[in-house]
Amino acid sequence: MRIETDVKLDFKDVLIRPKRSTLNTRSAVDVNRAFRFLHTSSEWKGFPLIAANMDVTGTMAMARALGKHGALTALHKHYPEDELAEFFAGPDGTHAFYSLGTTTDDVRKLAAVAKTAPIRRICLDVANGYAEKFLEIVKRVRDDHPDAVIMAGNVVTGDMTEALIIAGADIVKIGIGPGSVCTTRRVTGVGYPQLSAIIECADAAHGLKGLVCADGGCTVPGDIAKAYGAGADFVMLGGMLAGHDECAGDIRYETRDGEQVAVGMSFYGMSSQTAMKRYAGGVAHYRAAEGKTVETPYRGPVEGTMAEIMGGVRSMMTYIGAAHLKEVSKRTTFVRVTAQTNDVFGSA
Incomplete structure (x- = not known):
């Protein structure tokens, strides 16, 4: 047994310090990113936000809605083969990841869909990305789909981030336990504060020209801004996109x-x-x-939430003088705090 005594931070522990800026309006900033992926050399440009591959939020309807904003959706893995093949053969497939786990059936289903439709993006998703089997599956999927962008996770440390990139991942998904409906930390005692995980894993990934996706822990648009400031290339959302018309669920x-x-x-x-x-x-x-x-409030079309998220990111960029989203991490200074908001009239 050993104890690490270095301070590790979560979104609630910091604020972003404002800086003098020549930006006078939110309309002057560019919230899109352009990436060239390590293992495929393919390119993508858009707003680097991804709806989580949960069966409530990772829907085809969500992919169509977020695609209008240049954002992406990781479809959940429980759609039938024929529906997935039809979707990825159409124009909306360009806004989505095909998701799978590590079972033999998962890999077989991917191969079957890929025979009839182009699969450009793959999300390999497990709760514990530290298993040796997971690295083997990443290598296998990379060999079988050399032209696909692969996002794999979840992990929270730099060593496994590097291992997954070397194994074939273009994007590593970061987060163990921070999700709003995840109880891993309570049940197992395992986890890592999300902001520090992003900072450390982004540093490791970028050294290999790989990318990271911050998965979980965001509850308000300001948390998304902090994730980009910490070095996240993409941010994945579950709870913040729940409760909308584009979601599945009762x-x-x-x-x-x-x-x-x-x-x-x-x-x-x-x-x-x-x-x-x-x-x-x-x-x-x-x-x-x-x-x-849980039950989330019904919130109507996701359009309103996306406007709030993108507006919050734009506003953050004007506060720190970042004209382009790719500049945010270089212009971010985090300030540790003991409180973030004045909630005398409630926290909403």
Whole structure:
């Protein structure tokens, strides 16, 4: 047993210090990024935000909606083969990642879909990216799909970030336990403060010309701004995109003035009892559920939330004088704080 005594930080522990700037309006900044991916040399340009590959948020409807903003969606892995093949053969497939785990069926299904539709982006997703088997799967998928951009995770340390990039990942997904419906830290005691994880993993990835995606922990647009400031190339969102028309999930209605009004939607982690009952018949006897099921407020079309997110990022950029999103991490200075907001009238 050993103890690391260095301070590790989360989004709640810091604010971004403003800097003198010549930017006079939010409309003067560019929130898009352009990337050339390490293993494919392919290029992409857009707003580097990704809807999480949870079955509530990782939907085809979400991919169509976010694609209008230049953002991406990691589709959940439970769509049937024929639906995935049809989707990726169409124009909306350019805005999405094909997601899979590490089972033989997952790999077989990817191969089957790839025979009939071009798969340009692949999300290899497991809860524990530290298993040797995961590195082997990344290598196999890279060999089988040499022209696809591969995002793989999740990990929280620089050594495994480097290992995944060397194995064939273009983007490494960062985060263990920070998600709003993830209970891994409570159930297992395992995790790493998300802001420090992003900083350390981004440094490791960028040294190899790889990229990182910050996955989890964002609750407000300011957290997304901090993730970019910490070096994240992409930011993945689950809870912040839940509750919208483009999501899957049960909607709860209430009767108000004689009319049925949507008030809430179900949202759950993919390691929750709800998800495992739906897709695996229940929680296996040798493991514990590491997710929870909640109800989020119904929020209508995702368009409004995207406007709030992109507006927040633009405003942050004007505060620190970053005309382009790629400049943000170079112009960010974090200030440690003990409180962030004045909540005398509530936290909303």
